[in-house]
Amino acid sequence: MFEASLNGLISVFTWPTFPLMMIGVLIGFIIGILPGISAPTTLALMLPFTFHMTPVEAFAFLLGMLSVSIMFGDVTSILFGVPGEPLAAAVVLDGHPMAKKGETGRALGAALMSSLVGAAIGAFILAASIPIIRPIVLAFASPEFFGLALLGIAFVAALSGGKMTKGVLMGAVGLMLSMIGLDPQSGTQRYTFGQLELWDGIGLIPVTVGMFGVGELVDLWVKQKSISERRLGKIGGLWQGCKDTFIYWGVTVRCSLLGTFLGIIPGLGGSVGQWVSYAHAVQSAEDKGGFGKGDVRGVLGPGAAMNAKEGGNLITTVAFGVPSSVSMAILLGAFLIQGLVPGPSMLTTRVELTLSFVWVIIVSHVISVALCFLLINQMVRITEIRSSLILPGIVFLVLFGGFSEKNSIFDMGITLVAGFAGMIMIHLDWPRPPLILGLVLGKLIENNLFISYSRYEFGFFTRPVLLVIIAIGIALVVAPLVQERLARRLGVKEKLVVAEEG
Amino acid sequence: MSRKKADLIFSILILAIAVWMVWEARDWGFRARLFPWAIGYPAIGLALLQLGFAIRHALAPAPQPETQRAAVARPGAPRPDELEAIQRGPDAAVVEAAVESAFGPGSEAAEEEEELPPELVRRRVIQMTAWILAFAVGVVLLGFKVSSALTTFAFLRFGAHETWKTTFWLALGTYLFFFLVFDYSLSIPLPAGWVAESLGLQSFDSYLTDPVIRLITRR
Numbered sequence: 001m002f003e004a005s006l007n008g009l010i011s012v013f014t015w016p017t018f019p020l021m022m023i024g025v026l027i028g029f030i031i032g033i034l035p036g037i038s039a040p041t042t043l044a045l046m047l048p049f050t051f052h053m054t055p056v057e058a059f060a061f062l063l064g065m066l067s068v069s070i071m072f073g074d075v076t077s078i079l080f081g082v083p084g085e086p087l088a089a090a091v092v093l094d095g096h097p098m099a100k101k102g103e104t105g106r107a108l109g110a111a112l113m114s115s116l117v118g119a120a121i122g123a124f125i126l127a128a129s130i131p132i133i134r135p136i137v138l139a140f141a142s143p144e145f146f147g148l149a150l151l152g153i154a155f156v157a158a159l160s161g162g163k164m165t166k167g168v169l170m171g172a173v174g175l176m177l178s179m180i181g182l183d184p185q186s187g188t189q190r191y192t193f194g195q196l197e198l199w200d201g202i203g204l205i206p207v208t209v210g211m212f213g214v215g216e217l218v219d220l221w222v223k224q225k226s227i228s229e230r231r232l233g234k235i236g237g238l239w240q241g242c243k244d245t246f247i248y249w250g251v252t253v254r255c256s257l258l259g260t261f262l263g264i265i266p267g268l269g270g271s272v273g274q275w276v277s278y279a280h281a282v283q284s285a286e287d288k289g290g291f292g293k294g295d296v297r298g299v300l301g302p303g304a305a306m307n308a309k310e311g312g313n314l315i316t317t318v319a320f321g322v323p324s325s326v327s328m329a330i331l332l333g334a335f336l337i338q339g340l341v342p343g344p345s346m347l348t349t350r351v352e353l354t355l356s357f358v359w360v361i362i363v364s365h366v367i368s369v370a371l372c373f374l375l376i377n378q379m380v381r382i383t384e385i386r387s388s389l390i391l392p393g394i395v396f397l398v399l400f401g402g403f404s405e406k407n408s409i410f411d412m413g414i415t416l417v418a419g420f421a422g423m424i425m426i427h428l429d430w431p432r433p434p435l436i437l438g439l440v441l442g443k444l445i446e447n448n449l450f451i452s453y454s455r456y457e458f459g460f461f462t463r464p465v466l467l468v469i470i471a472i473g474i475a476l477v478v479a480p481l482v483q484e485r486l487a488r489r490l491g492v493k494e495k496l497v498v499a500e501e502g
Numbered sequence: 503m504s505r506k507k508a509d510l511i512f513s514i515l516i517l518a519i520a521v522w523m524v525w526e527a528r529d530w531g532f533r534a535r536l537f538p539w540a541i542g543y544p545a546i547g548l549a550l551l552q553l554g555f556a557i558r559h560a561l562a563p564a565p566q567p568e569t570q571r572a573a574v575a576r577p578g579a580p581r582p583d584e585l586e587a588i589q590r591g592p593d594a595a596v597v598e599a600a601v602e603s604a605f606g607p608g609s610e611a612a613e614e615e616e617e618l619p620p621e622l623v624r625r626r627v628i629q630m631t632a633w634i635l636a637f638a639v640g641v642v643l644l645g646f647k648v649s650s651a652l653t654t655f656a657f658l659r660f661g662a663h664e665t666w667k668t669t670f671w672l673a674l675g676t677y678l679f680f681f682l683v684f685d686y687s688l689s690i691p692l693p694a695g696w697v698a699e700s701l702g703l704q705s706f707d708s709y710l711t712d713p714v715i716r717l718i719t720r721r
Contacts, residue, residue, distance in 0.1 A: 052688060081604065089580065093600040165552045169516060172545035176523050179538050188534035191526060214634065221630040222623055275580055275597070282596045292600030388662035392654040393676060395637045400646060400684070407691055409642060416638055420631070428509045446537040453536065 001351075005127065008355030012363055017060045020053065024064035025364050029371075031065075032072025032085060033382050037220075037394070039069040039085055040433075041212040043330045045397045047205050047337065048404035055338045056356050062334055063357055064364040066327055067119060067310055071368055074111040074303055076383060078104065087306045090274035094291060094298025101294050109241020110296050111303040112372055114252050116365045117245060118304030121256035122263065122311025123361040130354065133319045134347045143460040145321070145343060146448035147469035149441045152322035154473045156329055157434040167431045168477055174438020175445065177202050184443065185450055197410040204333045204439055206414040209401035211432045212330075214419025217394055220387040235376050244296045251281050251297050252304045259305030263312025263324060277305030310361060318346045318354055321444065326433040333440045341444065506560040513556040517549035633657055645695035647685065648706050651677035681711065 011017060024046075031042045043066060050058035073085025078095035091111060098107035140148070153174070157167025180191045181201030192198040245252050255277040262273040281301030282291050291298050309325075316322045321342035323329040335342055346354050372379070402415025422432055452460040460466065524542035527535040580601060637657075640649030655673035658664040664672075684690045694705035 092604045096604065163552075163555070165548060165555060169545065169548045169552055172541055172548060173516065173519070175541045176519070176538070176545065179523070179541075183530075183534040185533040186531050188530050190530070190534060190538065191523065217634065218627055218630045221633075222618070222626045224626070278600075279594070279597050282600075288596050291596050292603050298600070388658070388664065389668070389672060391662070392637075392650075392657050392672070393679075395634055395657075396646070396650050396654075396676065396680070398634075399638055399641055400680075403641075403646075404690065409693060412638065412641065416634070419634070423627075423631075424508075424512065428505065428512055430512065449537055449540060450533070 001131065004352045005355045005358075007352045008357075009359045011056045011352065011356050012060060012359045014056075017057045020057050021060040021064040021360060021364060022367070024061040025068045025367055025371075028065035028068030028364075029072050029368065029379065030382055032069035033075050033379070034385070034390075037216060038212075039066055039073075040326045040330055041216050042069065043327055043334075044205075044208040044212045045394070045401055047208065047330070047334060048401045050334060050337060051404065055340060055350075055353055058334060058338055059353070059357060060360050062331060063360045066331070067307065067361050067364050068368050070306055070310070071112065071115040071119070071365060074115065074299075075108065075380065078107045078111060078299070079380065079383070087274055088302075090278040090302035091299055093278060094293075094295050097292070097294035098296065098299065103237065103240075103294065105235045105237030106241040106244065106296065107294075107299050108235065108372070108376065109238035110244045110299045111241070112238075112369050113242040113245040114255075114300040114303035115307040116369050117252050118256040118259060118306070118308035119310065119361050119365045121253065121304075122260045122308035123358040124311070125257075125260045125308075126311040126314050126361075127355060127358045129315050130347055130351065133315065134344075137319050137344050137347055140343075140465070142448040142451040143456070143463050143466045144469065146445055146452055147466045147473070148320050148322055149445045149448065151469050151473045151476075152320070152441065153434055153437050154476045155322060155324065156326070156437045157431065158476055163429075164477055164481065166429070167434050170425075170431055171434035171438040174435035174440075175442045176438075177207065177435070178439050178442020178446070184447065195410075197408060200406070202414060202439070203405040203411055204336065204436075205405040206402040206411045207418045207439055208330060208333060208436050209398050210415035210418030211422035211425075211436060213394065213398035213401070214416070215422045215426050217391060217398065218423060220391060220394075224387060235380070238373055238376065241296070241299075245300060248297050248300055251284060252300050254284065255280060255301040255305040256308040259308035260312040262305070263309030264315055265324065273309055274302040274306050277301045307365070311358075314357055318342055318357070321441065323437065329433050329437040329440065332437070336440060336443075506556075510553075510556040510560050513549065513553045517546065517553055520545040520549050629661070633661055641693075641695070643696050645698065645705055646692045647677060647680045648695065650680045677707075681707075686715070 012021065027042065027046070028039075031037045031039060043062060046062060046065065050061065053061065070085060070087055073083060073088030074091045074095065077083045077088045077091040078099050081092050081096035083089040083092060095107045095111060098104070153171035154168060157171050158164060178201065180198055182188070182192075182199050183190050189199065258277050258280055259273055262276065278298060278301050281297045282288055285291070285295070285297055313324045313328045316324050317328045317332060319342070321332065323332050332342065340346065340350065340353075398415060398419070399412055402412040403409065405411060424430075425432055456463075461470075520542055523538055524546060527538040527542065530538075637649070637653045640653040643649070644652065651673045654676045655669055658669040658672055659666070680692070685692055692705075693699075694703065698705050
């Protein structure tokens with residue numbers, strides 16, 4: 001394990017992995033600071049660039065970008081009270097009041113250093129969990145992986161917001177899209193309309209890039225402004241914030257652990273985690289009067305937790321193929337592009353690659369904090385860029401993303417169709433991530449279903465672990481419906497009581 | 503069309519797709535239809551359930567606005583499920599007060615996020631949709647490299663009303679990005695476009711770029 005970890009570290013510093021990670025860090029920094037573009041969208045837009053990369057290079061690039069974008073989402077939360085990333089919203093509560101009090105540098109220093117500590121703790125737990133999870137994963141067979149993949153879609157449907165039925169249904173639509181093309185078992189043409197371009201199926205990248213890219217492009221044009229229309233003064237005092245991270249080390253460490261464990265649980269690790277960690281920072285403080293008015297602990301808690309959760313998220317994604325956030329669902333697509341299958345191999349033969357993820361998270365954060373200390377005053381100028389200037393570049397990245405997987409204009413058409421379907425889905429509140437995950441996992445699920453059936457026929461449904469997984473899945477789908485019905489009934493009763501009392 | 507009606511139509515469309523996928527698979531061999539049916543039948547059930555919800559929603563009277571939710575319905579403010587997590591947690595009052603102060607009415611976030619008139623939003627959505635289609639048509643006709651310069655120029659100058667200088671440099675930058683990253687470095691075969699292919703040309707810009715590259719590489 002130690003040797004594999006060392007090799008993972010060395011692989012991060014080899015050529016061209018390290019420069020690629022640095023490019024990822026730079027992109028992550030820019031998108032983190034620009035509120036119009038989210039981390040999942042940028043991940044989707046960057047997938048085509050990874051075709052020519054080895055797995056280590058691809059994940060250094062993507063993961064470096066993802067972890068840093070979360071970290072830098074805090075910058076605009078503090079400076080302008082506008083979160084650069086949805087996951088940086090809780091930092092606004094105390095970070096922005098600190099900036100208004102003239103403690104901008106201190107708040108930024110605290111956010112960045114707590115992010116670094118949180119990311120390091122999350123990454124360390126990811127590494128430490130490998131020997132624990134390995135025997136569990138190795139005990140699973142095709143039926144369990146079939147069930148886990150379906151459960152993953154149910155979890156992503158649950159965390160996507162909106163109605164659960166819509167989420168699961170979108171997951172099913174994603175699975176249906178994955179069936180298009182030649183059937184892998186018998187070679188039958190399925191839903192191809194006789195089109196040669198569809199024999200290979202619908203590409204993951206055209207659909208992902210279209211679904212996430214087009215909607216945000218339109219949104220950027222609708223809002224048409226930069227975040228900052230005012231000039232910022234010189235930012236100083238970062239060191240004080242860094243010191244605060246260690247002065248209040250208890251809050252930082254506890255929120256990091258909280259973030260990691262919430263990250264492991266699909267559905268919780270996302271945006272709910274930041275509010276839970278903020279609440280914990282409040283609860284654990286003796287003097288609560290300063291919270292909401294600029295208490296540095298209100299920055300440290302969510303900052304640490306949101307960066308620690310990446311480590312937790314990766315545990316379930318790498319080991320079971322169950323992503324616990326939207327970004328991880330897209331990252332799972334990158335696994336398949338690289339020919340990697342999440343599960344046992346990632347913890348045995350490919351363990352060095354998994355451990356390189358740990359180092360990418362840590363190294364990219366260390367570099368970002370160092371860069372921030374040197375260049376923060378220049379970096380925040382990015383917030384003055386008007387959205388119209390970056391729009392054409394993003395349109396071309398979206399169109400090229402669609403084209404690049406198979407070098408096909410037909411696929412570019414699929415990107416546009418997916419994009420406009422995505423816009424309708426946003427408008428009607430139908431979640432997009434489960435559809436993408438269905439498309440990502442479709443082939444894997446079908447393969448596991450076929451192997452399970454060939455080996456056990458339908459008897460595989462009686463395997464105890466699979467039954468537990470199915471029960472969790474059903475509970476996940478049914479619970480919100482029951483909860484809603486109960487709430488409605490209780491609501492009616494309360495109204496009746498109020499009416500009677502009135 | 504109202505949102506409720508549109509949601510109903512979308513639900514019917516999803517149901518129709520699920521039914522069609524199951525029906526289409528009826529003549530395939532067992533191996534080929536195992537997965538479509540394993541997913542298709544539950545999907546039909548779910549789609550029917552969703553259709554029921556959509557019909558009920560469409561028939562229900564419009565709900566009264568919820569003042570509490572509206573108070574924090576600002577960009578970055580917690581979603582309803584996140585609000586519940588806050589309200590369930592310890593020291594809920596302190597956290598809720600902080601959220602209210604950061605995202606509630608009268609906050610800086612509320613002041614910065616002015617509500618755009620729906621007509622303007624609709625017009626801009628149509629504008630951007632048309633521009634995206636124009637960019638795509640440009641790629642089909644002229645290929646990625648040439649259209650990246652021309653459509654970027656057209657968008658920035660006539661769509662976004664940027665200055666000539668900004669427009670020129672950004673259009674050139676977009677072209678150079680495509681040329682240097684995808685064509686020159688990664689050697690991705692970018693299509694020349696329908697017009698160049700119809701005229702039997704290699705591509706429009708290669709007549710300009712090839713001599714420059716030859717000159718540089720010779721040196």
